[in-house]
Each structure stands twice: as structure tokens, then as C-alpha cells.
Amino acid sequence: MKLALLNELRQQNPIVFNISNFVTVQDVANGLNALGASPIMSEEVAEADEMVGLASAVCLNLGAFTQRQVEQIETVGKLANEQHRPLVIDPVAVGAVAYRKQVATKLLQEFHPDVIRGNAGEIAALADVSWQAKGIDAGEGDGDLVAIAQACAQKLACTVILSGPTDVITDGTRTVKVMNGTPLFQVHVGSGDMLSSIVAAFCAVEDDYFEAAQTACLVFAAIGELITKKTPNLAAGSFTVQLLDGLQLTTVDEIKTVAAYQ
Ligand SMILES: Nc1ncnc2c1ncn2[C@@H]1O[C@H](COP(=O)(O)OP(=O)(O)OP(=O)(O)O)[C@@H](O)[C@H]1O
Ligand SMILES: Cc1ncsc1CCO
Ligand SMILES: [Mg+2]
Secondary structure (H helix, E strand, O other): OOOOHHHHHHHHOOEEEEEOOOOOHHHHHHHHHHHOOEEEEOOOHHHHHHHHHHOOEEEEEOOOOOHHHHHHHHHHHHHHHHOOOOEEEEOOOOOOOHHHHHHHHHHHHHOOOOEEEEEHHHHHHHOOOOOEEEOOEEEEOOOOHHHHHHHHHHHHOOEEEEEOOOEEEEOOOOEEEEOOOOHHHHHOOOHHHHHHHHHHHHHOOOOOHHHHHHHHHHHHHHHHHHHHHHOOOOOHHHHHHHHHHHHHHOOHHHHHHHOOEO
16 A cells, blocks of 8 residues: 555645536545645536646546536546546546446446446346445445456456445455445545546546555545544534644644555
8 A cells, every 4th residue: 555645646736637527526536636636627628638637637526427528538538648647537426327337337348447346236237147236325335346247347347445344445355454444435425526527537647547546546435434433423514624624734634543455
């Protein structure tokens, strides 16, 4: 685990270009900014080439697209591949809505993601494993999460993060589990979207995207856990505020005091 990447990220302040969804765009921008990256958002295909050019990493969130946005997402994904920018995909609710899986499947034939970050319902859907996803949430299933993540990574030839109470990170061969976190992440819509964009920020400072992905998961989950230990009685609203403070202020040494992974 390369926790020193957090200091590297804060020092480099990499630009991360996001196509976010309209629900959580501000969480994503402020989360990246607080952590030490430099977010930029765009919904205009005419500036896609320049946007990818100025960014050190790209995160495409499939959370609430229109047909016009799907075209923009496809253009940006292809440009990221052409311009060798690390590309992270967040396949929101592909396990719950057949149309979304159809669109995501087509997009994944048009460009190659370096990392896909989703919950169990989303990753199972992309791996063609049976699972009862529930809207944007992971839902219910009895499959082996490590096997599902590995199947998805092998099928799509990329690093996969299957997030949840335990995050599973795999490139199909190497696998790490991050046990940190707090159930409060689930009461904040956008925790997952923030994590996906933060994964992109780590990919901007580390060429081994499996390493970048696992470090991002540990940093994000450990910061969530640390703030719940520091501040009693956190709930949906106060957790959101404390999470932003935590992203800005938490040090590598503090993360090491709770880090739990294998
Ligand atoms: N029950 C839990 N206990 C500890 N940590 C959790 C729990 N559930 C989620 N997390 C953490 O929350 C973060 C977001 O992951 P999650 O799987 O909830 O994303 P998601 O389902 O895509 O969320 P979103 O609602 O934003 O789309 C990760 O860092 C994960 O480790
Ligand atoms: C609630 C919601 N609906 C579409 S996207 C989104 C935010 C989680 O990504
Ligand atoms: Mg999500």
C-alpha cells in the first residue's frame, strides 16, 4: 500500500476532469478539492479535446445521463485513451436498470477504462453474475465478492473496485481488501461518486492503477472511519461536513493508525 501517494497528490494538485451526475456534482468537486486535487467539470462536447488535454486523469460517472451526454461520454472516453489519460468509470445503477447496462456495455466497447469503481450490484452486473441490485444501492446477493470483482476485472481487462463494507480491489490477478469505513457513508448519497473521482486523482500520480486504486480506497474509507471516532453522534448532515474537513486535514500518519487491509 503506497500511502505516500496522498502527499504526492497534495503536492502535485492534479487536474481531474469529471463528467459527473447532476445529483452529486458538488460533492465530487468539493471532495477532490478538499483532498488536494483540482476538479474541473464539463458537459460540452465541443471542449472535450481541450478538457482531456489539460487533465491528468478523467472520471466518467454514468449516474444520470441523457442521450446527448452519452455521446459526450463516448467522445471523452475515446480521447482519454488516445491522449493516455487514466480513465475511471462509475457505472451507477447498471445492476438495476437494463437500459443503463446496455449503454454501459456499448460504451465499454468504444473505450478502455483503467479502473471501474462500483458497488456489488453494479460490478456483478458488469461481470454478468446474478445479483439483486436496488437502484443506486448494492442490494442483495450471495455471490463471493472477490470472485465477482476478479471476474469483472478479467472480462474488461482493467482494475476493478467493488466497494461496500469491505472494498475489494483487483486487477484480475492481484487482489487487496480494505476493511476500513463507516456505515455513515451509506447515508450520504454521493460517497461512491466521491470515491470514484478520488481514485482518478490517485491514478494521476501513480502509473500502476491497481496501486492507485487500493490507496484511494484506503485513504477515503480510513478518513470516514477516523472522523466518526473523533466526533460522536455524527449523522447524515454532520457526517458530510466532517468528511470534507477530514479529506482536507487528515495526514498519512493518522491514516496509518487505523489502516486495515489484506
Ligand atoms: N457499511 C459500510 N461500512 C463501512 N464502509 C462502507 C459501508 N458501505 C459503504 N462504505 C464505504 O463507502 C464508500 C462508498 O462506497 P459505496 O459502495 O457505498 O458506493 P455507492 O454504493 O456507489 O454509493 P453512492 O450512493 O454514492 O452511489 C466506500 O469507501 C466504502 O468503503
Ligand atoms: C441518486 C442518484 N440518481 C442518479 S445518480 C444518483 C447519485 C448517486 O450516484
Ligand atoms: Mg454509486
